[in-house]
Amino acid sequence: MTPAAPETIAPGVLRLTAPNPGPMTGPGTNSYVVGTGPCVIVDPGVDDDTHLEALVAAAPGAIEAVLVTHAHPDHTGGARRLAARLGVPVRGCDLALAQPYDPDHRVDAPLADGDVLDLGAVTLETVHTPGHAADHLCFFAREARLLLAGDTVMADVTVVILPPDGSMSDYLASIARLQAMPIDAIAPGHGRRLDEPAATLAHIVAHREQREAQVRDALAAGPTTARAIAARLYPDLDPRLTGMAATQVEAHLIRLAENGEAARDGESWRAGN
Known part of the structure; x- marks a missing residue:
């Protein structure tokens, strides 16, 4: 397979797209050399092999670490072997997940919110952004005011929130935090660079609020299930994604329950008191 050519998306930041396109990954996972x-x-x-070697070849200087935004296998799959090949640590959030998607992943040197890496002409700040996953980190390249967003923001598609490690309340709080940062562009984990970050983040909030209102309306009609609500909200969805859609609705239901607007009775949900 011919490796993807490195693309410069900001001074000191190169993007290469991994060869894993699909319904959940779009054109593939974006890997960055920073x-x-x-x-x-x-x-x-x-x-x-081809992708990992292309990443190494693209680096303009010595590679000191492999960073991961979160422990989902489309982001971590090559991390351990690449780190071993280079003799460097895997760095990320070391929070243990309730439902690990990549049981082979481990962090050698933890990164915490606010940690800063000096990478020559690039200063990279760690930003803890739980929501898509409890261990999710974004990385902010200060000089370019570029956010490496992982799966907190994706281009042209909605980020999936999967309980128990995903939390809609945490996700919206993370988006609010990003809205307060001096971001000029967003480099997502999947898809193109986003050059209107304020509009992008505002659209995410509006979309989530609209979905929450639709879920609230569904509860008002009487007790129901997450799967039934998902079938109502996503009537033309690819059948391969129906289970994922139901879990996404469940994330909204859990948020409503946290706010006293919903209650769970086994598999069924009803409006709160």
Whole structure:
């Protein structure tokens, strides 16, 4: 397979797309080479020799770490082998997940909110953004005011929130935090660079509020299930994604329950008191 050519998306930031396109990954996972020396590789994506070698070849200086935004296998798949090949640590959030999607993933050197990496001409700040996953980190390249968003923001599609490690309340709080940051552009984990961050983040909030209102209306009609609400909200959905859609609705229901607007009775949900 011919490796994707590196694309410069900001000074000191290169993007290469991993060869894992699909319904959940779009064109593939975006991997980033950040820094002018030393450098880090963010989200190597897949355990694919050609892709991993292309990442190494693209680095303009010595690679000091492999960073992961969160422990989902389309982001972590190549992390351990790449780190072993280079003799460097895997760095990310070391929060243990209730439902690990990549049981082989582990963090060698934890990163916490506010940690800063000096990568030559790039200063990379760690931002903890739980929501899509409890262990999710974004990385903010200060000089370019560019946010490496992982799966907190995706291009042209809605981010999936999957309980128990995903939380809609946490997600909206993370988006609010990003709205307060001096971001000029967003480099998502999947898809194109987003050059209107304020509009992008505002659209995410509006979309989630609209969905929440629709779920609230469904509860008002009487007790129901997450799967029944999903079938109502997503009538033309690819059948392969119906289970995911029901879990997404469940994330909204859990948020409503946290606010006293919904209650759960086994598999059924009803409006709160």
